[in-house]
Amino acid sequence: MHKLPTSHRAVAGMIIGTALILMAACGNQQQPWALKNITGLMPDLSFQLTRDDGKPVTAADFHGTVALLYFGYTHCPDVCPLTLARLAQALQQMGPMAQQVRVLFVSVDPARDTLPSLHRYVQTFGPEFVGLRGPDTELRALTKRYRVTYGRDKPDSQGKYQVSHSSAVFIFDKTGKVRLLSNGDDKAVTIAADLKRLAAE
Amino acid sequence: MIKAFVLLLCLVPALPVMAGDLTARTAWIRLLPGDLPLGGYFELHNGGKRPVTLTGASSPAFREIQMHKSVSRNGSESMQRVTDIAVSPGTSLHFAPGGYHLMMFDRTHSLKVGDEVRVRLELSGGQPAMTVRFVVKPATEQ
Numbered sequence: 001m002h003k004l005p006t007s008h009r010a011v012a013g014m015i016i017g018t019a020l021i022l023m024a025a026c027g028n029q030q031q032p033w034a035l036k037n038i039t040g041l042m043p044d045l046s047f048q049l050t051r052d053d054g055k056p057v058t059a060a061d062f063h064g065t066v067a068l069l070y071f072g073y074t075h076c077p078d079v080c081p082l083t084l085a086r087l088a089q090a091l092q093q094m095g096p097m098a099q100q101v102r103v104l105f106v107s108v109d110p111a112r113d114t115l116p117s118l119h120r121y122v123q124t125f126g127p128e129f130v131g132l133r134g135p136d137t138e139l140r141a142l143t144k145r146y147r148v149t150y151g152r153d154k155p156d157s158q159g160k161y162q163v164s165h166s167s168a169v170f171i172f173d174k175t176g177k178v179r180l181l182s183n184g185d186d187k188a189v190t191i192a193a194d195l196k197r198l199a200a201e
Numbered sequence: 202m203i204k205a206f207v208l209l210l211c212l213v214p215a216l217p218v219m220a221g222d223l224t225a226r227t228a229w230i231r232l233l234p235g236d237l238p239l240g241g242y243f244e245l246h247n248g249g250k251r252p253v254t255l256t257g258a259s260s261p262a263f264r265e266i267q268m269h270k271s272v273s274r275n276g277s278e279s280m281q282r283v284t285d286i287a288v289s290p291g292t293s294l295h296f297a298p299g300g301y302h303l304m305m306f307d308r309t310h311s312l313k314v315g316d317e318v319r320v321r322l323e324l325s326g327g328q329p330a331m332t333v334r335f336v337v338k339p340a341t342e343q
Contacts, residue, residue, distance in 0.1 A: 077240035
């Protein structure tokens with residue numbers, strides 16, 4: 001084998017050494033998230049609502065799980081079930097790790113979403129889905145906290161009405177700190193990958 | 202033999218339905234519990250030379266069906282009622298989750314996953330109404 005002159009060997013050694021230091025530094029750095037990282041940009045999870053089984057709950061009841069917060073209503077035939085179906089698929093892809101996740105479906109239509117109907121609705125999507133209901137005062141405070149809006153249309157002659165609501169899914173870590181934001185367009189596989197990382201923290 | 206063939210046909214709900222120049226396919230309904238309004242989806246292809254307009258839908262399984270479009274504006278989701286949608290020659294109209302959908306109100310009987318529901322699509326532009334079989338799918342269907 002052809003031997004490198006001593007000076008060349010020193011240079012080669014320096015290059016390898018620098019590369020190793022750089023690799024170590026990158027290894028320490030957080031890998032970017034697939035979903036939008038909103039760490040520190042929104043307040044911690046906080047609410048006082050009634051769970052679909054009738055129990056009063058607060059955010060503290062969900063500490064220790066990765067919590068996903070979504071505002072919707074059961075009389076929504078298209079976007080709400082589409083979002084929940086996508087989250088259900090993401091949870092399915094997580095396998096047993098899904099047990100560490102809760103999807104909090106907060107009704108923005110408490111007049112029609114009674115606790116029993118909310119219970120039946122969320123159970124349709126999976127055991128990790130939780131329905132939450134509260135008075136408008138609490139809803140207003142909670143939506144304001146996460147800078148989203150909702151609004152109810154005037155009822156038609158048959159009393160039917162629609163509700164506008166946010167497409168955002170806010171994702172909190174096991175300590176209730178806000179971490180990620182998913183909108184309606186994220187794929188289940190993308191959501192599953194980030195939820196796995198959060199569940200493993 | 203004929204009986205077996207008819208039975209076999211009944212077991213293949215995904216067969217496209219053709220009426221003149223129009224073909225409807227992948228028609229399904231997302232099942233939600235109780236008597237919640239349901240979303241209906243399908244694809245309608247206009248293989249003819251004239252534009253056709255979809256003007257509404259009805260079904261013996263629902264007291265009312267409206268056509269709606271989900272609209273996302275500044276992160277806020279809402280639905281707009283639509284009364285007619287034109288389908289140009291050689292194009293397909295997609296009723297798919299997150300966009301156009303049939304909003305199906307007040308079931309006349311209970312539904313379960315796997316059921317088939319007949320839906321009549323009303324058309325204008327010289328086209329007779331078209332009856333399409335929609336398959337009832339679970340809430341978690343993508």
